Amino acid sequence: MIGNDTPSGEPLGVFLVNRPTRLVRWFWLLSLLALVGPASAATNDYLAELTAKSRTLGLHERREWNRLLHYTKNLLLPGVHGLADAPRFYLAVDGKTNPQTELEATLASFFSGVEETDQVQNPQCQFIARFAWLDEQLGFDPARMPRRACKRFEEWRDTLNPQGVSLIFPSAYINNPSSMYGHTLLRIDGKDQDEKTRLLAYAINYAANTNETNGVVFAIKGLFGGYAGAFSMMPYYLKVREYNDLENRDIWEYELNLTAPEIDRLLMHVWELGPVWFDYYFFDENCSYYLLELLEVARPGIDLTSRFRWWAIPADTVRAVVEQQGMLKRTHYRPSNATLIQHRLGLMNDSERSLAFRISLGRVEPEDPRLSALPAPQQARVLELGHDYLNYVRATGRKPVAEPAALARELLLARSRIDAATDDPPVAAPEVRPDQGHGTSRLAFAAGRRDGANFVELRGRPTYHDLMDADGGYARGAQIEFFDFGVRHYDGDIGSRMEDVTPVRIISIAPRNEFFQPLSWKFDTGWARRRIADGSEPLVFGVHGATGLAWVVPDPFRSTTLVYAFIESTAQVDQRLDSGFALGAGPSLGVQCDLTSRWRTAAYLTGQRFFAGDTDTTWSGGLRQRYTLDTNHALRLDLSHDRQEKQSWNTALIALDWYF
Amino acid sequence: MKKVLFAIALCAAPVIASADNVGNCGWGTKLFDGSSGPAPQVLAVTTNGTLGNQTFGISSGTSGCTQDGIVKSNWKTSMFIDGNKERLARDMSIGRGETLDSLAHLIGVREEDRAQFNRAAQQNLARIFPSDDVATEQVMMSLKDVLTSDRQLARYAASI
Numbered sequence: 001m002i003g004n005d006t007p008s009g010e011p012l013g014v015f016l017v018n019r020p021t022r023l024v025r026w027f028w029l030l031s032l033l034a035l036v037g038p039a040s041a042a043t044n045d046y047l048a049e050l051t052a053k054s055r056t057l058g059l060h061e062r063r064e065w066n067r068l069l070h071y072t073k074n075l076l077l078p079g080v081h082g083l084a085d086a087p088r089f090y091l092a093v094d095g096k097t098n099p100q101t102e103l104e105a106t107l108a109s110f111f112s113g114v115e116e117t118d119q120v121q122n123p124q125c126q127f128i129a130r131f132a133w134l135d136e137q138l139g140f141d142p143a144r145m146p147r148r149a150c151k152r153f154e155e156w157r158d159t160l161n162p163q164g165v166s167l168i169f170p171s172a173y174i175n176n177p178s179s180m181y182g183h184t185l186l187r188i189d190g191k192d193q194d195e196k197t198r199l200l201a202y203a204i205n206y207a208a209n210t211n212e213t214n215g216v217v218f219a220i221k222g223l224f225g226g227y228a229g230a231f232s233m234m235p236y237y238l239k240v241r242e243y244n245d246l247e248n249r250d251i252w253e254y255e256l257n258l259t260a261p262e263i264d265r266l267l268m269h270v271w272e273l274g275p276v277w278f279d280y281y282f283f284d285e286n287c288s289y290y291l292l293e294l295l296e297v298a299r300p301g302i303d304l305t306s307r308f309r310w311w312a313i314p315a316d317t318v319r320a321v322v323e324q325q326g327m328l329k330r331t332h333y334r335p336s337n338a339t340l341i342q343h344r345l346g347l348m349n350d351s352e353r354s355l356a357f358r359i360s361l362g363r364v365e366p367e368d369p370r371l372s373a374l375p376a377p378q379q380a381r382v383l384e385l386g387h388d389y390l391n392y393v394r395a396t397g398r399k400p401v402a403e404p405a406a407l408a409r410e411l412l413l414a415r416s417r418i419d420a421a422t423d424d425p426p427v428a429a430p431e432v433r434p435d436q437g438h439g440t441s442r443l444a445f446a447a448g449r450r451d452g453a454n455f456v457e458l459r460g461r462p463t464y465h466d467l468m469d470a471d472g473g474y475a476r477g478a479q480i481e482f483f484d485f486g487v488r489h490y491d492g493d494i495g496s497r498m499e500d501v502t503p504v505r506i507i508s509i510a511p512r513n514e515f516f517q518p519l520s521w522k523f524d525t526g527w528a529r530r531r532i533a534d535g536s537e538p539l540v541f542g543v544h545g546a547t548g549l550a551w552v553v554p555d556p557f558r559s560t561t562l563v564y565a566f567i568e569s570t571a572q573v574d575q576r577l578d579s580g581f582a583l584g585a586g587p588s589l590g591v592q593c594d595l596t597s598r599w600r601t602a603a604y605l606t607g608q609r610f611f612a613g614d615t616d617t618t619w620s621g622g623l624r625q626r627y628t629l630d631t632n633h634a635l636r637l638d639l640s641h642d643r644q645e646k647q648s649w650n651t652a653l654i655a656l657d658w659y660f
Numbered sequence: 661m662k663k664v665l666f667a668i669a670l671c672a673a674p675v676i677a678s679a680d681n682v683g684n685c686g687w688g689t690k691l692f693d694g695s696s697g698p699a700p701q702v703l704a705v706t707t708n709g710t711l712g713n714q715t716f717g718i719s720s721g722t723s724g725c726t727q728d729g730i731v732k733s734n735w736k737t738s739m740f741i742d743g744n745k746e747r748l749a750r751d752m753s754i755g756r757g758e759t760l761d762s763l764a765h766l767i768g769v770r771e772e773d774r775a776q777f778n779r780a781a782q783q784n785l786a787r788i789f790p791s792d793d794v795a796t797e798q799v800m801m802s803l804k805d806v807l808t809s810d811r812q813l814a815r816y817a818a819s820i
Contacts, residue, residue, distance in 0.1 A: 118727075152727075152728055155727075155728075155730075156727075156728045156729070156730055159730045159733070160730070192765075193765075196758060196761040196762070196765075197758075197761055197762045197765045198758075199744075199758060199759065199762045200740070200762050200765065200766070202729070202730070232729070233729030233730070234729070235731065235739070235740070235743065237740065237743055237744055237759075237762070238687065238743050241743065241744070241747070245746070245747070274728070274729065380754075384750075384753075384754065387750065387753075388750075391746060403792075405792035405793060406792045408746075408792065409749070409789060409791075409792040412749050412750060412752075412753035412785060412789075413753070413785055413786055415753040415754065416752065416753040416754075416755075416782050416783070416785040416786075421754075421755075421756075
């Protein structure tokens with residue numbers, strides 16, 4: 001679920017059905033031996049010599065070799081296993097678990113006489129990064145092991161004409177479960193491009209190969225390695241279009257400081273990985289993880305992957321790269337179409353906005369006197385915004401007018417007849433980059449008083465962000481939490497108890513205006529304390545969802561105050577409930593405001609009528625404060641009043657949040 | 661209910677047989693549009709299985725135009741236009757922009773001719789995009805015409 005991104009592509013056909021079996025590998029080895037052909041005595045001698053030398057040097061234990069072959073330490077047993085799952089990637093029968101036999105089989109393959117065609121490559125070219133490294137270590141004698149020309153690789157590299165590598169981070173997209181943490185890919189920046197023509201660079205993307213369009217199915221299957229992950233290449237302009245224009249995600253570009261030999265190693269290894277697939281796991285072996293492996297191959301001295309044994313959140317992997325001394329050259333921010341529209345709306349007055357809106361819906365002609373009355377730059381701006389907004393609406397799948405494409409063309413033609421520029425300032429990059437926000441895990445140490453009993457609390461949240469956390473580097477209004485839990489110790493009778501465990505909680509608060517009309521929504525499921533008729537408070541399992549609307553309202557603090565209203569519904573199941581279950585629904589209201597850049601305050605009120613199963617009317621209202629100390633520390637103060645089963649109580653809690 | 665729209669006309673009938681760099685290469689990009697509401701529209705560039713033939717997955721509709729994940733040089737301009745029609749038309753209407761700069765770079769327009777190139781594109785937008793579902797090769801043909809009829813830019817017409 002973490003950072004895979006949009007499913008793309010078709011299954012790998014035959015290979016997906018027939019997973020690599022031992023048999024396949026045997027066939028491969030046999031065919032490899034056949035390719036090598038009847039080995040001459042001289043060849044055998046030289047191979048034996050190289051093998052002996054590689055053993056003496058212990059090459060198979062070297063980090064470079066283990067990175068190139070994607071070996072990772074076994075969790076419990078001693079030894080390693082390779083992550084690649086394509087049969088042709090490991091040449092030795094036991095190559096997937098044995099770096100030494102694999103190295104020796106690789107050496108043997110380099111004597112192959114296979115000629116390169118559009119269909120096949122000589123092993124020296126197919127495994128060009130291994131060849132280059134082993135050549136460096138062993139000093140291959142071209143007289144005794146003929147060197148093969150790798151024309152396809154050379155042409156490929158010449159076309160890329162690499163000058164640099166950028167790490168690309170399309171930011172989060174909460175409405176798609178597979179993209180809600182963002183995504184990462186690499187871009188190979190060519191010598192013949194500059195800042196104005198970067199669209200022509202090539203992107204290297206690692207993603208699950210699937211046609212699944214149901215995000216939920218995709219997310220669940222992806223959790224268990226149900227897809228084959230593979231690298232693909234495409235012009236960067238296709239990616240920009242996908243993220244900026246169709247999914248409305250801002251893109252961050254991190255230009256890296258790699259030396260020419262490092263870039264060369266990276267490309268050679270990418271070449272090797274082109275036809276290889278890996279079982280795709282959303283959490284750990286995902287898009288971001290494999291890009292880190294590529295960078296480790298480029299610069300063997302660095303360790304980027306070991307801390308991502310369990311999960312790899314794209315923003316954290318960006319952080320890991322940027323933290324390397326001298327690795328980051330510069331960053332560039334590429335706003336999405338929706339961000340551009342919002343930016344320009346802020347530069348216009350009410351009448352221009354409403355004119356642009358009506359033009360984009362075909363309700364006002366581009367020749368309308370109200371438009372031609374404006375100065376030329378404003379006319380241009382209204383038409384450009386009208387067009388961009390129309391395209392935004394089209395990209396969300398709606399059809400605002402009968403012929404949206406014809407209207408879009410008409411607006412562009414009208415714009416082209418105005419010989420003036422708008423001179424709008426460009427969108428400023430957000431002050432905090434995604435790698436500079438608070439850490440994605442959080443521990444909170446709290447003390448408080450609830451219904452007359454004092455308590456201390458420990459709260460943990462492995463990932464990722466909630467509405468009260470500082471927004472810098474995150475999408476405002478998007479709350480994504482997995483496995484949040486709280487343990488409390490109360491003075492008196494209650495003692496220690498688990499307060500709540502929430503495997504999933506997602507909230508999207510998306511403000512509406514004349515141009516954007518998204519729905520806000522919530523979903524969570526987990527266990528929480530509920531007071532029942534006998535006064536006890538069992539941990540009750542529940543599923544809770546809500547749909548609502550949100551708006552930004554002007555406030556005196558020059559921040560954006562959000563107000564929102566939801567219709568919420570809850571289903572609870574527990575044997576300690578008299579009926580075994582309870583179904584409830586009701587409204588909720590909330591407001592959130594930043595008093596200063598560090599101080600956020602929020603208030604809420606929720607009422608639920610449980611109408612089926614155990615009936616009850618519950619209320620909950622509260623006031624919350626967060627004060628940011630620094631990027632990874634904050635203070636919270638929560639005051640609340642609850643009413644359940646005709647009993648009411650107050651809670652006050654003060655907490656120190658630590659992000660890491 | 662989801663339906664699949666083919667947003668970009670691909671593999672359209674080749675209009676000109678003489679030039680070898682226009683014809684029926686396209687990105688095969690699909691727009692999956694969700695129903696209204698939060699369901700997203702996703703652009704999926706479909707990649708076919710590689711089966712050891714080419715080094716990287718290729719998009720359907722691009723076979724013959726790409727080798728090992730890279731667009732062949734004689735297809736670069738047409739594939740760029742095919743993948744960027746909306747952005748390109750927008751940049752032309754304004755007379756500047758990253759997509760227009762990239763196109764100028766692909767055609768080899770020199771720095772001193774860029775302003776004239778941008779102006780010509782803006783003034784001839786209706787010619788270059790004669791309809792709202794224009795085929796890529798049509799855009800290329802009309803762009804070529806526009807350049808040919810411009811004294812300063814005529815020498816670039818051959819690069820399209």
